[in-house]
Amino acid sequence: MSVSERKVQERAAREELILGHARGFLLRRGFQDWNMEQLAGAVNYAKGTLYLHFESKEDLCLAVATRALRERADLFERASRFTGRTRERIRAIGFACCEFACSHPDYFKVELMLKSASFWEKATETRRQAHQMEGARCFRLVHEIVKEGMRAGDLPHDRMTSESVTFALVAVTVGSHIMSLEPAMKLVAGIDDPIRTVRQNQDLMCDGLGWRPLLADWDYSATDARLRREIFPTATWCEPVTTAG
Amino acid sequence: MSVSERKVQERAAREELILGHARGFLLRRGFQDWNMEQLAGAVNYAKGTLYLHFESKEDLCLAVATRALRERADLFERASRFTGRTRERIRAIGFACCEFACSHPDYFKVELMLKSASFWEKATETRRQAHQMEGARCFRLVHEIVKEGMRAGDLPHDRMTSESVTFALVAVTVGSHIMSLEPAMKLVAGIDDPIRTVRQNQDLMCDGLGWRPLLADWDYSATDARLRREIFPTATWCEPVTTAG
DNA sequence: CCCCGATATTGACCATTGGTCAATATCGGA
DNA sequence: TCCGATATTGACCAATGGTCAATATCGGGG
Structure with a gap:
C-alpha cells in the first residue's frame, strides 16, 4: 500500500470515528447540548481537525443523519424482497421502518432537527444531495410497491396517483412517529407502545386507501411472522399484540 | 383609571407589541436568523426590556407559538358547533385546521421548532403549561367528536379506543402538514396543493377507521359548502377540487 | 542517520449573540 | 421644585461556532 493510499484510509477512519461520536452526542x-470542543475532546483531536472534515456543525450533523437514513433505505431494500400480496409487501416496508426506529431510538428527533432551523443552508451542497438521494431511495422503494399494487388491482388507481398514495403512507408514518415522541401526547392519548401505534395507523391508512386484502380479510399476524422468519430474523423488537382481527 | 392600572395596561400593550414583532420574525x-438586539430595535426598546417580559429567547418564542395555538383551538371550537353526522363534524375540525394553516402560512415550522432542540426546558413553567393547555384543548375537541361518533354508531368502537382514533387523526394531519413543507417531497410526490393533500389524507384515515358515511357514500363537497356558509363565512382559502366521488 | 521541504495538526484567537445588572432616566406625589 | 421609587438602558460577560498562523509530524533523499 502506498503512502497516499494509507493516508486516505486513515482520513476515512478518522471521519468514521468523528461521525460515530457525533451520532452518540446527537442521539443522547x-x-x-454539546459543542465542537467537547466532540474534539471525545475523539482526541483538536477542534480545527473536525473542520478539515466538515464545514460546520450542521454539516457534520447532516452527515450523521444521512448515514442513518442510508441504513433505513437499506432496510427498506431488504424489505422489498419480501414476496406475497402487494399489501403484504408494503407491510414489510412498514415493518422495516419500525425495525429502524427500534434499533435507533430517538433518531426521529434528529430527523426533526433537519426540518427546522436553517440547518439545510449551512451544510455542504454535496451532503445535501447525499441526504436527498437517500430520502428519494426510501420514497422510490415505497412507490414501486404502490405502483405494483395498482397494477395488480389490489389498490384502486382511479382516484389517486401512485405518488399521492405514497405520500399518504409516508405522512401517516412520520406523523405517528413524531407525535409518539411527545410525552404529553402519549399521556393524553394513552399511548403505551409507540411502535404498535405507528403500525396500527399504517394499517388504517392502507384500509382507507382500499388496499386489499383489508385488515379484516387477512391474517396479517401470519404475514408478520413470515416476514420475521424470511427477511428480518434478527429483528430486535418484540411484536406487539397484532392489530389484525 | 389609577396610575398602577395604567402601568399594567401599558405593560400589556408592550408585551403585545413585542409578541407581534417576534411572530413576524419567527414566521419570516x-x-x-434574527437576534434579540434586532427585535429590540424593531420595537424601539432596549434588549434588557425584552427580558423584563420573557426569560429567554425560547420563552418568548414559546409565547408566540402558544398564542397561535390558542387561535387554532378557537377555530376548532367554532368548528365544533357544526351540526350533522359525526363524520361531517370531524370534517369541520379538519377544515378549521386548514383554515388555520392558510391564514398562518409556515406556522407549522414554528410548531416543529418546539419539538426539536432543548426549547422546552429553556422556557418558563407557566408558559409551558399554557402551551400544553391549548394543545390539550385541541385534542379534547377532536376527542369529543370521536366519542360521539362511537356513541352514534358511526365509528366502530370495538377495535380501538377513542383516544387511539384521535391520535391517528392528529398524526395523519400533522404528518401531512410537515411533509408538505419539504420542497423535495413536494416535488417528488407531485404535491401541487398542500392543503388539498392534507384534507385528502384526513379523508383516507377516516375511511380507514370505518367512520361512516364513507367518502364514497356521501357528498362531502355539499358538507364543505354548508360548513363555509354556516361556520367559516370568511374563510380565506379556496376550496380545492373536492375528493368526494 | 540526519536534514529539510511538504503536509498535517493544533489551539489561541475572533465574531456573534443570549443574557445580566449597575448606572441612568423617568415618573409622580408632596 | 425636589426626592425617592420605579422603569429602562446598553455596556458588559460567557459561551461557542469557526479561522488560521504557528507548530509538529512525516517521509524521502543524501
Whole structure:
C-alpha cells in the first residue's frame, strides 16, 4: 500500500470515528447540548481537525443523519424482497421502518432537527444531495410497491396517483412517529407502545386507501411472522399484540 | 383609571407589541436568523426590556407559538358547533385546521421548532403549561367528536379506543402538514396543493377507521359548502377540487 | 542517520449573540 | 421644585461556532 493510499484510509477512519461520536452526542443530547470542543475532546483531536472534515456543525450533523437514513433505505431494500400480496409487501416496508426506529431510538428527533432551523443552508451542497438521494431511495422503494399494487388491482388507481398514495403512507408514518415522541401526547392519548401505534395507523391508512386484502380479510399476524422468519430474523423488537382481527 | 392600572395596561400593550414583532420574525426568518438586539430595535426598546417580559429567547418564542395555538383551538371550537353526522363534524375540525394553516402560512415550522432542540426546558413553567393547555384543548375537541361518533354508531368502537382514533387523526394531519413543507417531497410526490393533500389524507384515515358515511357514500363537497356558509363565512382559502366521488 | 521541504495538526484567537445588572432616566406625589 | 421609587438602558460577560498562523509530524533523499 502506498503512502497516499494509507493516508486516505486513515482520513476515512478518522471521519468514521468523528461521525460515530457525533451520532452518540446527537442521539443522547440533541443538537444544542454539546459543542465542537467537547466532540474534539471525545475523539482526541483538536477542534480545527473536525473542520478539515466538515464545514460546520450542521454539516457534520447532516452527515450523521444521512448515514442513518442510508441504513433505513437499506432496510427498506431488504424489505422489498419480501414476496406475497402487494399489501403484504408494503407491510414489510412498514415493518422495516419500525425495525429502524427500534434499533435507533430517538433518531426521529434528529430527523426533526433537519426540518427546522436553517440547518439545510449551512451544510455542504454535496451532503445535501447525499441526504436527498437517500430520502428519494426510501420514497422510490415505497412507490414501486404502490405502483405494483395498482397494477395488480389490489389498490384502486382511479382516484389517486401512485405518488399521492405514497405520500399518504409516508405522512401517516412520520406523523405517528413524531407525535409518539411527545410525552404529553402519549399521556393524553394513552399511548403505551409507540411502535404498535405507528403500525396500527399504517394499517388504517392502507384500509382507507382500499388496499386489499383489508385488515379484516387477512391474517396479517401470519404475514408478520413470515416476514420475521424470511427477511428480518434478527429483528430486535418484540411484536406487539397484532392489530389484525 | 389609577396610575398602577395604567402601568399594567401599558405593560400589556408592550408585551403585545413585542409578541407581534417576534411572530413576524419567527414566521419570516425562523429561529436562528434574527437576534434579540434586532427585535429590540424593531420595537424601539432596549434588549434588557425584552427580558423584563420573557426569560429567554425560547420563552418568548414559546409565547408566540402558544398564542397561535390558542387561535387554532378557537377555530376548532367554532368548528365544533357544526351540526350533522359525526363524520361531517370531524370534517369541520379538519377544515378549521386548514383554515388555520392558510391564514398562518409556515406556522407549522414554528410548531416543529418546539419539538426539536432543548426549547422546552429553556422556557418558563407557566408558559409551558399554557402551551400544553391549548394543545390539550385541541385534542379534547377532536376527542369529543370521536366519542360521539362511537356513541352514534358511526365509528366502530370495538377495535380501538377513542383516544387511539384521535391520535391517528392528529398524526395523519400533522404528518401531512410537515411533509408538505419539504420542497423535495413536494416535488417528488407531485404535491401541487398542500392543503388539498392534507384534507385528502384526513379523508383516507377516516375511511380507514370505518367512520361512516364513507367518502364514497356521501357528498362531502355539499358538507364543505354548508360548513363555509354556516361556520367559516370568511374563510380565506379556496376550496380545492373536492375528493368526494 | 540526519536534514529539510511538504503536509498535517493544533489551539489561541475572533465574531456573534443570549443574557445580566449597575448606572441612568423617568415618573409622580408632596 | 425636589426626592425617592420605579422603569429602562446598553455596556458588559460567557459561551461557542469557526479561522488560521504557528507548530509538529512525516517521509524521502543524501
